Amino acid sequence: MKKVLLLLANGFEIFEASVFVDVIGWNYIDGDKSTQLFTCGRTKEVNSTFNQKIIVDCTFDEVNIDNYDALAIPGGFIEYDFYNDAYNEQFLEIIREFNKKGKIIASICVAALPLGKSGVLKGRKGTTYNKRSGIMQKQLKDFGVEVINQPIVIDQNIITSWNPSTAMEVAFLLLERLTNKENKEAVRELMGY
Template sequence: MKRALLVLCQGVEEYEASVFTDALGWTTTYGLEPIALLTVGLRPKVRCAWNFTIEPQCQLEQVDVAAFDALLIPGGMGRAGFYEDAYDGRLLALIRQFDAERKLIASVCVGAMPIARSGVLQGRRGTTYCRSPERQQQMAALGVQVLAEPLVVDDNIITCSSPGQALQVAFMVVERLSSAANLARIQEGMGFDGRSSWPERPEPRCT
């Protein structure tokens, strides 16, 4: 069974993390090939962007890179302390370890910033939050070829330009770690197979 590590930084956006927990979670209950997910943090409790507080399953120093096939990094809000954890040297070192073994690294929005800061995207293609020229300039200054595209894949690294692509990134992770058939199966279960999940509404009648 493939295993993925989901990093929960302080100030993480709840939605950006939840797309990974849902998509990978569905593989374990409805999918053809289960993918295990473990949440990790740099502190015992994480205060999210919109005031949820969550507890990662383990701390970063407990992680054995050899036990995982993918590293997932949702973005967050700077005003909520996201970059305190995102730019922590321990996380940057973890990113370098995953990339050194060409393991999958996937991010959402500004979750790409620690990937760029780690140095593994130097001379490679990527993107980050499209509504922030400042973040894009910072990424470019770190040697990244910043593309004006919603989603960018450079070998083993996936980056995207906003929360709007978050679910697409999560689905891509499922496919990369298992198969197109597994992805299609969970999309069917989740109602993303093109069929309406709502019953027909009866026409209103006057009485």
């Protein structure tokens, strides 16, 4: 069984998290049945953008990276304190450990910024939120990332994307990397995409 850790910072975007839950879940039920998803946050209760609360499976302190095959990270809003958790040293260390072991890391929108801050994208290609005069892309560049102005960028084991419109495709790319292209296409068809 391939296990995905969904790493949630307070202020995460529900839509961006939900695509990972749905694609990995659909695969577990109707695909090749080889994937499961587990949630992780700094505390057991994590507050999303727009104040929806969820209870996670484990906290940063409890996570064992060796138990997972991939890391998925949704972006979030500064207005809901996303960067307080996303730039937390434990959050960044989880990212570093997944990268050190060559495991897949899939991020959506501004979730690329903690990847940049952690150092795993230094000297590599990536992208992030592309609206509002490219402010977030400049921040990513300041972390030493070669920012590519396209919807999805894959550099070795890391997937980054530029806004919520890319979310489903990032989740499908993660599934393809965990299984194979044929299985991903079968799940995509079942989901109506």
